[in-house]
Amino acid sequence: QLGLNTKFFGREIYYEESVDSTQKIAHRLAYEGAVEGTIVVSEEQRMGRGRLGRAWFSPIYTGIWVSIILKPEIAPQQAPQLTLLAAVSVVRGIQKATGIRCDIKWPNDILINGKKVVGILTELVAESDRINAVIVGIGMNVNQEREHFPEDLQAIATSLAIEGGHKWNRAAILQAVLKEMEDLYFDYLKNGFQVVKLLWESYAVSIGKQIKARTLTNSITGKALGITDEGVLLLEDEKGTVHRIYSADIEINE
Ligand code: BT5
Structure with missing residues (x-):
């Protein structure tokens, strides 16, 4: 129903109306042996999470709250590469779908005019020193108006609708991001981190500052x-x- 044009990402799709956190569901699915590329999408998260126990504001029907299960054969210390890979994919996907240009702030913030429009959370499912799965969570603010954000977020958060001046088709943005991410991910598995690194540096605002x-x-x-x-x-x-x-x-x- 999402009209994805990817081969592996979204082979299995769990589409929910309301969940605590798509990360939590993806962890359970990974534990139960979900295939690589399984995605969990929800219209709302009641307990969306950021890093270090922080909350991620995920109101209904306005954003894209998605978790992707990956099973790369990499060492745990390489996992941050996947956060950067996801960030590059998000920036390129958003640019293709909307024409809006975003910046990346290390490690996981996607910004427009200095305000956060997307957050990325990479979590490992690992046993001792072996990675069983990496769960990449992406939260994209798409159709929120400024007044939809709680007061403490209004100064630091934005959405594609606020920046673009009108609402967007969320499925089209998700398709574009997943397509970019799938292509980049398989290139990364085959050829290593260099391409991601170069692309990432071209979008990063913090480097040299x-x-x-x-x-x-x-x-x-x-x-x-x-x-x-x-x-x-x-x-x-x-x-x-x-x-x-x-x-x-x-x-x-x-
Ligand atoms: C992040 O954490 O930026 C990672 C966010 C990941 C969210 C996705 S949604 C799908 C998946 N399922 C989940 O449960 N999570 C993932 P961090 O860098 O710690 O930033 C968190 C901080 O961003 C908060 O403390 C707020 O200040 C701010 N924030 C919260 N909600 C926001 C929003 N919707 N837009 C912009 N900023 C927000």
């Missing part, structure tokens, strides 16, 4: 040099020391 990275334990200010082949952010502080940032929230200062 002064940023502040807040990790769970501390905060480091410096210049974002780029990303490594594993998708780790390299940050050079005032003393010239280069830090490898695996997970953080980034504030761009310049």
